[in-house]
Amino acid sequence: YVPDNAISSEDAQCHPEEVHITFGDKVSDVVIMWSTVGNCSSSVEYGPGPWGLAHRAQGETKLFTETNPNGKHYLHRVEVKDLGSSTTYFYRPTSNGVSSGPFYFKTPPSGYDWSPEFLVYGDLGVESDAISALETEALSGKYTSIFHVGDFAYNMEDEGGMQVNDTHKNDTSMDLCENKRGDTFLRLIEDFSSRVQYLTSPGNHEIDQGSFAHYRYRFSTPGTSWPIPLNKMWYSIDIGQVHFVSYSSEVFFTSDGQYIAEQEKWLKADLKQANDNRARCPWVIVLGHRPMYCSNSDGDDCTKADSKVRAGLEDIFFNYGVDIVLQAHEHSYERLWPQYKGVVLSKNYTNPQAPVQLISGAAGSKYKGDNEKARREEWSAFTNTDESLNSVGKLKIMNSTHLYWEQYNLLTKRVIDS
Ligand SMILES: [Fe+2]
Known part of the structure; x- marks a missing residue:
C-alpha cells in the first residue's frame, strides 16, 4: 500500500x-x-x-x-x-x-418554453447495486439534470481514520476499512456526474458531527459561496418552467436549531418571489431530504405525530402554494394524495389544493430497503416496498399545466408507479 x-x-x-x-x-x-x-x-x-x-x-x-x-x-x-x-x-x-x-x-435551451426531464433520488451509497444502471440511464441524453436529495456514500467522512459515529442504523462496520469513502463515491459516479449537472441537498448522513464538512466542500450550489456556509445550505434555481427550491431538513436536528429561523426567512422570501413570477415559471417544486410524512415502520421523524420537519415546513409549503415536495431518507418509494395536516383534499392530481409529496429514497445502499407499517393512512396513495429498492424518480415537465412523474426500478427496468 x-x-x-x-x-x-x-x-x-x-x-x-x-x-x-x-x-x-x-x-x-x-x-x-x-x-x-x-x-x-x-x-x-x-x-x-x-x-x-x-x-x-x-x-x-x-x-x-x-x-x-x-x-x-x-x-x-x-x-x-x-x-x-x-x-x-x-x-x-x-x-x-x-x-x-x-x-x-x-446546456439547456434558453427561456421557459421547453420540456425538461430530471432524475430524482436520495440515499445512494457506494454499496448500491444500481450505480452502473443509474449511469446508463443518466447518460441517455434525456436529462437536464440530476437531483440527489441527500445521503451520499454512507458516509463521505468515513474510512478517513476517524471514529465513526453512524446514528442512522447503529452500523459500525465501516471503521474496518482503509479507503476514503467520499473519494470512492465521487469516483463511482464520475462517469455521469461529470456529464449531467448534479444538484444536491444535504441529508442526515452529511451531518458529520454538525460540520457538514464533506458536503460543504465537495459540492457547490447555485447562488451560494464555496465551501457552502452552514447557514446557507439552501438554494433555488429556475430550470425551464420550474422554480426549484432545495432546503435543509437537517436544520431541525443539528446546531441546536440555530439555522431554523434563517432558513424559514429565506424560504418565505424565495417562495414569495417565485409566486410573483408564476406567469413565466408556473411550477414551484421543493426538495429536501427527510420527509414530512411517511408510512414506514422504522420510527423516523416522518412516522411521528410530532414530526419536527412537518412542524417546521408544512404550513410554509401549503401557504405559498408549492406544487410538489420531493423527499428521500426512507429507503422506499411513496406517493401521497394532496393533503394538509393529514386531511386528504382530493384523490387525484387535477389542480391539487395542497402540495403533492413524493418520497424517493431508494437508489440503493448497504441499508437496503425500509419496510412499511401494517396500516397506512388515507393520504398514502401508493407505496411499494418490494420493488422500491434500486429505483429512482423521473420528473418530466410537459408544459405550463401538466407534468409527469414516474418511479423506475433501475435493475428490473420496470416503472413501478406513475
Ligand atoms: Fe437519510
Whole structure:
C-alpha cells in the first residue's frame, strides 16, 4: 500500500479526479469540481468540440482536511459562465497543466418554453447495486439534470481514520476499512456526474458531527459561496418552467436549531418571489431530504405525530402554494394524495389544493430497503416496498399545466408507479 501523498510526480499529485458538474447561479453557468492529491491550480479548458479546446476559465483550490485526514486534500471549483444554450461543450479540468478528460455536458435551451426531464433520488451509497444502471440511464441524453436529495456514500467522512459515529442504523462496520469513502463515491459516479449537472441537498448522513464538512466542500450550489456556509445550505434555481427550491431538513436536528429561523426567512422570501413570477415559471417544486410524512415502520421523524420537519415546513409549503415536495431518507418509494395536516383534499392530481409529496429514497445502499407499517393512512396513495429498492424518480415537465412523474426500478427496468 502506497499512500497517495507518497507519489511525488506532478502528474500524480495534480491529476484531476472525481470530476463532477452542477449549475451555477443560472442554467447557462456550469460549475466544474474535482479533487487532487497535491496543492495544484484550478482551470478548465473548454469548447464546442472535443479537439483543441480553445477557451479557458480559472477557478479556485481549497485545502480540505476537516474530518478528512486521509482523503484527497485539495478540492477544485471552476465556474464557466454565460454558455450558449442547447450546446454540447467538451472540457478538460486542469491542475498545474495536468488534465483529465475530455468530458462533456450539454446546456439547456434558453427561456421557459421547453420540456425538461430530471432524475430524482436520495440515499445512494457506494454499496448500491444500481450505480452502473443509474449511469446508463443518466447518460441517455434525456436529462437536464440530476437531483440527489441527500445521503451520499454512507458516509463521505468515513474510512478517513476517524471514529465513526453512524446514528442512522447503529452500523459500525465501516471503521474496518482503509479507503476514503467520499473519494470512492465521487469516483463511482464520475462517469455521469461529470456529464449531467448534479444538484444536491444535504441529508442526515452529511451531518458529520454538525460540520457538514464533506458536503460543504465537495459540492457547490447555485447562488451560494464555496465551501457552502452552514447557514446557507439552501438554494433555488429556475430550470425551464420550474422554480426549484432545495432546503435543509437537517436544520431541525443539528446546531441546536440555530439555522431554523434563517432558513424559514429565506424560504418565505424565495417562495414569495417565485409566486410573483408564476406567469413565466408556473411550477414551484421543493426538495429536501427527510420527509414530512411517511408510512414506514422504522420510527423516523416522518412516522411521528410530532414530526419536527412537518412542524417546521408544512404550513410554509401549503401557504405559498408549492406544487410538489420531493423527499428521500426512507429507503422506499411513496406517493401521497394532496393533503394538509393529514386531511386528504382530493384523490387525484387535477389542480391539487395542497402540495403533492413524493418520497424517493431508494437508489440503493448497504441499508437496503425500509419496510412499511401494517396500516397506512388515507393520504398514502401508493407505496411499494418490494420493488422500491434500486429505483429512482423521473420528473418530466410537459408544459405550463401538466407534468409527469414516474418511479423506475433501475435493475428490473420496470416503472413501478406513475
Ligand atoms: Fe437519510
